Amino acid sequence: MRGVGTLEQEEDMEVEVDEEDERMQNLRSKATELLLREEYNESIQIYSQIISICQESISTKNPDGAHLNKLQKTLCLAFSNRAEARARLLEFSEALKDCEEALRIEKSHFKTLLCKGKILLSLNRYSAALDCFKAANLDPQANENFDVVNGFLEKCKKFEFLSRTGAFDVSDWVLSGFRGKMPEFAEYIGAVEIKKSEISGRGLFATKNVESGTLLLVTKAVAVDRAIMPQDSGENAQLVIWKNFIDKVEESAKKCTETSSLISMLSAGEDEGSLEVPDIGVFRHETEVKSGTSCEKLDVRRMMGILDVNSIVEDAISAKVLGKNADYQGIGLWILASFINHSCDPNVRRLHIGDHVVVHASRDVKAGEELTFAYFDVLSPLNSRREMAKNWGFKCMCKRCKFEENVSYKQELREIDIVLGKGLVDMGSLVYRLEEGMRRWMVRGKGKGYLRASFWEAYSKVFGSEKMMRKWGRKIPEGMMVVDSVVDVVGSDERIVRVFMEGLKRGGGINGVVEMEKGMKLGRGIYGKVMKKQAMRTLLQF
Numbered sequence: 001m002r003g004v005g006t007l008e009q010e011e012d013m014e015v016e017v018d019e020e021d022e023r024m025q026n027l028r029s030k031a032t033e034l035l036l037r038e039e040y041n042e043s044i045q046i047y048s049q050i051i052s053i054c055q056e057s058i059s060t061k062n063p064d065g066a067h068l069n070k071l072q073k074t075l076c077l078a079f080s081n082r083a084e085a086r087a088r089l090l091e092f093s094e095a096l097k098d099c100e101e102a103l104r105i106e107k108s109h110f111k112t113l114l115c116k117g118k119i120l121l122s123l124n125r126y127s128a129a130l131d132c133f134k135a136a137n138l139d140p141q142a143n144e145n146f147d148v149v150n151g152f153l154e155k156c157k158k159f160e161f162l163s164r165t166g167a168f169d170v171s172d173w174v175l176s177g178f179r180g181k182m183p184e185f186a187e188y189i190g191a192v193e194i195k196k197s198e199i200s201g202r203g204l205f206a207t208k209n210v211e212s213g214t215l216l217l218v219t220k221a222v223a224v225d226r227a228i229m230p231q232d233s234g235e236n237a238q239l240v241i242w243k244n245f246i247d248k249v250e251e252s253a254k255k256c257t258e259t260s261s262l263i264s265m266l267s268a269g270e271d272e273g274s275l276e277v278p279d280i281g282v283f284r285h286e287t288e289v290k291s292g293t294s295c296e297k298l299d300v301r302r303m304m305g306i307l308d309v310n311s312i313v314e315d316a317i318s319a320k321v322l323g324k325n326a327d328y329q330g331i332g333l334w335i336l337a338s339f340i341n342h343s344c345d346p347n348v349r350r351l352h353i354g355d356h357v358v359v360h361a362s363r364d365v366k367a368g369e370e371l372t373f374a375y376f377d378v379l380s381p382l383n384s385r386r387e388m389a390k391n392w393g394f395k396c397m398c399k400r401c402k403f404e405e406n407v408s409y410k411q412e413l414r415e416i417d418i419v420l421g422k423g424l425v426d427m428g429s430l431v432y433r434l435e436e437g438m439r440r441w442m443v444r445g446k447g448k449g450y451l452r453a454s455f456w457e458a459y460s461k462v463f464g465s466e467k468m469m470r471k472w473g474r475k476i477p478e479g480m481m482v483v484d485s486v487v488d489v490v491g492s493d494e495r496i497v498r499v500f501m502e503g504l505k506r507g508g509g510i511n512g513v514v515e516m517e518k519g520m521k522l523g524r525g526i527y528g529k530v531m532k533k534q535a536m537r538t539l540l541q542f
């Protein structure tokens, strides 16, 4: 028989439980209201209080079965809701930890599975996200939320497929004149790896032979800042974009340890030879990146150095920004693309679509070759390129620069450059002088392409003028031959395609399959294999 003392103790406990219940009920209502009002920080505070109360009750009060059950349910829901609030603030690392806590209590908690799936989708971890949505779909609650769960399942399946195959297609969007819904992109890593580069530090390399236009990677920006700014907008306007961009990157790094870890792997312009070579798998996102010591090194100074070295403008020379206003300017950080070095004989180009950068081969590339962009205009002479590289903060160490710097006829090339700079001379005579020079200097193979690319401005003026072609046409090589040799070293480019088209026009237009296929190959080098022929023809104005 129980004594009077025990009964009194039990009654006291019941009163306590009722009070705790009421307090908890109030806190829960308040937190839900804040969550609905999108006051996420405030709701996180209240959910944290609920979590503390539950955890304390469980550990100190030794609750009985029913009470323990109730506390566990409240705790699970509080973790789940706090995860949702944190996810809304893009604090993905903390949000994921909350999801894990909630799922530890209730393995198949529907709301948490949905929340975790959405976070993983945002982190581009498509198959892990798919697993979450599949598990959520098994819950009876999925019936009431059929559209939501099914929507996420379909999206995940599509993204998982795209990230595995790289089968993107932007044809409809291009053909609609960039109106309508922008195509969705998932992150994709093709036949590439990161290795030590002979150019500088680390670089990205092809792991197999790929033809021009082959997609090599698609990656989402850590942050981008954009503005519509007419060309004459002053320096202040540029500074505002730069400042906003830095704030956005810092915010992303603060909120996500994975992002912070990945950024910390980038070069800050120091001795690049000693930098660690990360495994490409780290960027596949399917496995979580462990935040390590490198992450702690990401202080403000280093971050500024990293952004200075790795930020790229969307409308750069080797980037085709599809569907954007001409006065539009944007700067961003795309981590994996930041491992791509510059070369004056580049073999990849990029497209900017939304927040994604889509990198493809701009000419045929052999397995083991380093993949390189043009950070600046490489259809220009050695001296101008040296200046542009200096503005970027480095001395270009590419094969083409080494070749042009070491030839015995350097002085003669310099003289041609000076004449070109003055712009007064007949460009035909300049092209003739260079072609004659190359014959005397016995320049062969790629060397010819290098020098023609350096004096491209002169070639394009001659090939673009009926009058000059009448005068010089028989004395200089055919336009198509020059196009081939230049594309062979710098890849495809709109200006080269223009000369190709002018050549065709002179010959009476596109007359055969071979010409059409050649034009398409040049187009694929510019835009990549992300659109069908009709869309490519529209862009190239064939």
Ligand SMILES: C[S@@+](CC[C@H](N)C(=O)[O-])C[C@H]1O[C@@H](n2cnc3c(N)ncnc32)[C@H](O)[C@@H]1O
Pocket (backbone or CB within 6 Å): 197, 199, 200, 201, 202, 203, 266, 267, 269, 272, 275, 309, 310, 338, 339, 340, 341, 342, 343, 344, 392, 393, 394, 395, 396, 397, 398
């Ligand atoms: C975006 S990073 C490229 C990846 C870098 N090599 C790394 O190891 O992280 C740009 C920096 O790489 C170096 N770099 C890129 N292209 C170069 C080139 N052609 N010649 C010399 N240095 C180059 C420069 O230091 C430049 O600031």
